[in-house]
Amino acid sequence: MTFNILKIIDKDHYRENLNECTRKAFFKLPVMDKPKILDVGCGTGLPTLELARISDGEILTLDIDQEALNCLDEKIRASGLVEQVKTINFFSF
Numbered sequence: 090m091t092f093n094i095l096k097i098i099d100k101d102h103y104r105e106n107l108n109e110c111t112r113k114a115f116f117k118l119p120v121m122d123k124p125k126i127l128d129v130g131c132g133t134g135l136p137t138l139e140l141a142r143i144s145d146g147e148i149l150t151l152d153i154d155q156e157a158l159n160c161l162d163e164k165i166r167a168s169g170l171v172e173q174v175k176t177i178n179f180f181s182f
Contacts, residue, residue, distance in 0.1 A: 134161035
């Protein structure tokens, strides 16, 4: 699936309700000041961005789909979370 099609489909719209699950899971953890989070299989990163907003931590994301990572990188910039969230293609290192 190309990056442009991902933008047209806007799968995140259908996944918004998953943010509630992300918040519930995060708040069940012990309280941590600026946690370091590894998100494996992040895809286009809807839960990743939610974690960045609610945790104020650093998040390292891994995925094998470069097009999905490109989409996530765009959302990271648009959300002003460049200092918090870094993406890595698992096959690139």
